[in-house]
Amino acid sequence: MAPFASQVFGHPSGHHRQARAARQAVEDARDQVAELLGAAPGEVVFTSGGTEADNLAVLGVLGAAARRPGQETVVVSSAVEHAAVLEACRAAAARLPGVEHALVGVDTHGVLDLERLAEALDARVSLVTVMLANNEVGTVQPLSDVVALTRRLAPGAVVHTDAVQGAAWLDVALAARGVDLVSVSAHKLGGPKGAGALVVREGTQLEPLVVGGGQERERRAGTHDVAGAVGLATALASVAKDRDAEAVRVGALRDRLADGLLDAVPSATEAADRKSVVPGTCHLCFEGVDREELVVLLDEAGVCVSAGAACASGALEPSHVLAAMGVPARIARGSIRFSLGHTTSPADVERALAVVPEAVARLRG
């Protein structure tokens, strides 16, 4: 990325040689992203990250659908989507005439209820949005079933997946085969913050959210973030190269951490079924503990964990994901996500195993 933030400083929409060099970098990055996500280069729209990609998918498709005369339309989402999808669905229902939002629940492990999905699908549905992997508990969703059901029961609908959390661990080209719109974010892959992309399959009707200079084939105006596009492509390529070996290595570390903590901490529980969870996520509930207090204690001991989605004020929202899975509020209150990745070592896991049981005991005491 560094040369594109300093030396190759041309404006990619310009026409002189410096501009052409910047443009070439964006187009090379587009080719790379397209190949890694199983898309054609013209189907890749660079965005400012996962949130914008999700917003563009939801509001863009529903904006186009709502303009078709006299038609009521429905967006169907899972109940455990990231706020970038859920709030976009809610905004579409609030702002666009004739748009309804239908939520489909999950089972106790966070897996989409396909029977309920089938019941929600009919000819009025224009968009179905189901994430590849969940950001709180890590559950991977049955996307190929979602695509098959949608094609059969709501043939006019397009399918979107938020692959922001799944792309580090799964081959998106395979896992999202047949999906019309795919969101990714660079910073979940070791790339820069503030860069992402939406794959928009050729023929998908989509209204732009950002209009102006007509960049990205009129789907997302604004001067390109050249370094961001290069960073996203490089991060995706680097993850793809080591994905299988890393999934095995990190999965083993996660199992050691989860099993060790389930053994060492009385009445600790694991919300999701580990068999269908991405290798980098270890989500545990420690009943009788306040997760915000646990985060602070662990931070002091050098273990950085997440207590769920923080809103802009930094305060914790109750987890809609755990609520949808039927986890009682008193247990959800003590839930923590340990995230493991390419920098996580066995020593990190041993450190967490040494620190967490004591911290939980202290808070319970």
Ligand SMILES: Cc1ncc(COP(=O)(O)O)c(C=O)c1O
């Ligand atoms: C599943 C999921 N979707 C979307 C986003 C938003 O992506 P970004 O932070 O790039 O806006 C996140 C970020 O945490 C996420 O986990």
